[in-house]
Amino acid sequence: MATKALGLIPVKNRVKLIETAYGRAGDRLVGILSELNPATFTAAIGGRARGRVNAIVRDLDAFAGKWARAAVREAYAEGSTFARTRLENIGAEKKPPAKFNPGRHERAIAALVSRTAGDLLKANRTIATSAGKYLSLLSLAAAEVRKVEAFEEVEVEAFADATLGKGIKRIVKRSIGGGPDAVSSLARGTISRMIKSYLLKKIAGADFITIKDRHYSLKSYSEMLARTGLREAQTKATKELCDQYDNDLVQFSQHDEPCGDCEQYEGEVFSISGKSDKYPELPPEAEPPVHPNCEHNLNPTSENALSWRSR
Numbered sequence: 001m002a003t004k005a006l007g008l009i010p011v012k013n014r015v016k017l018i019e020t021a022y023g024r025a026g027d028r029l030v031g032i033l034s035e036l037n038p039a040t041f042t043a044a045i046g047g048r049a050r051g052r053v054n055a056i057v058r059d060l061d062a063f064a065g066k067w068a069r070a071a072v073r074e075a076y077a078e079g080s081t082f083a084r085t086r087l088e089n090i091g092a093e094k095k096p097p098a099k100f101n102p103g104r105h106e107r108a109i110a111a112l113v114s115r116t117a118g119d120l121l122k123a124n125r126t127i128a129t130s131a132g133k134y135l136s137l138l139s140l141a142a143a144e145v146r147k148v149e150a151f152e153e154v155e156v157e158a159f160a161d162a163t164l165g166k167g168i169k170r171i172v173k174r175s176i177g178g179g180p181d182a183v184s185s186l187a188r189g190t191i192s193r194m195i196k197s198y199l200l201k202k203i204a205g206a207d208f209i210t211i212k213d214r215h216y217s218l219k220s221y222s223e224m225l226a227r228t229g230l231r232e233a234q235t236k237a238t239k240e241l242c243d244q245y246d247n248d249l250v251q252f253s254q255h256d257e258p259c260g261d262c263e264q265y266e267g268e269v270f271s272i273s274g275k276s277d278k279y280p281e282l283p284p285e286a287e288p289p290v291h292p293n294c295e296h297n298l299n300p301t302s303e304n305a306l307s308w309r310s311r
């Protein structure tokens with residue numbers, strides 16, 4: 001296979017690459033948002049911050065597409081090489097192109113790239129949304145800080161996020177609890193700082209990715225998506241190679257310390273087509289990755305290979 005030596009990056013380093021890029025973007029977002037202060041926050045400042053956030057998300061979108069195109073192809077190639085070696089070792093023979101169109105590999109890669117990139121872009125959208133929510137919250141906090149100075153009643157109900165709204169309400173109430181004298185003794189800056197440190201805690205982990213109501217940091221979520229997408233590519237490559245070599249059986253890999261989800265499948269032999277009368281059909285849930293960060297894989301095998309091994 002013609003591969004530019006310099007362009008070839010091992011799959012595990014590809015994961016590192018995306019983790020680093022997303023980790024940096026998360027740090028930059030925290031940097032931009034934590035500079036903002038409820039005491040000095042204005043619509044113009046918020047608008048500029050939103051522009052910078054959007055630029056970071058646009059960069060991540062471009063990165064995600066490029067990353068998925070290169071990494072998925074490499075993972076697929078890695079899976080193919082591994083499966084092909086194994087298939088040739090067990091004496092399987094390649095079907096002629098009339099029986100297996102090699103273009104199927106390209107179509108499989110294209111579908112996997114589009115799904116992996118799509119998952120990343122979806123996560124990126126939620127980054128923009130989370131940062132936007134934080135900016136709205138800051139703008140409301142800024143309005144409350146101004147009211148504290150005027151000693152007006154604080155309308156926390158206006159807060160978009162009830163939990164954060166309550167947190168700020170507590171801070172403001174404690175501050176104005178002593179009446180106008182207490183407020184005048186408490187500088188607006190102090191209340192503002194209290195609200196700010198409260199808000200900062202909310203973004204400390206850079207958990208800007210929200211999927212099904214759960215929050216994830218850019219770094220850990222991109223790593224999880226990357227590992228899942230690349231493991232899927234390797235499994236798909238193994239299945240396509242088995243088809244190309246007319247080989248129906250695969251064996252679930254065995255590890256020293258299998259995780260709970262995979263233990264039941266360890267060493268099990270499955271039939272891809274489901275037509276074997278000896279081995280069960282490979283269920284979709286036994287196709288690695290079985291769970292996030294699953295390290296298992298499927299190895300092509302055959303009746304002959306299995307009986308030879310058991311001898």
Ligand SMILES: [Zn+2]
Nearest residue numbers: 262294295296
């Ligand atoms: Zn596993």
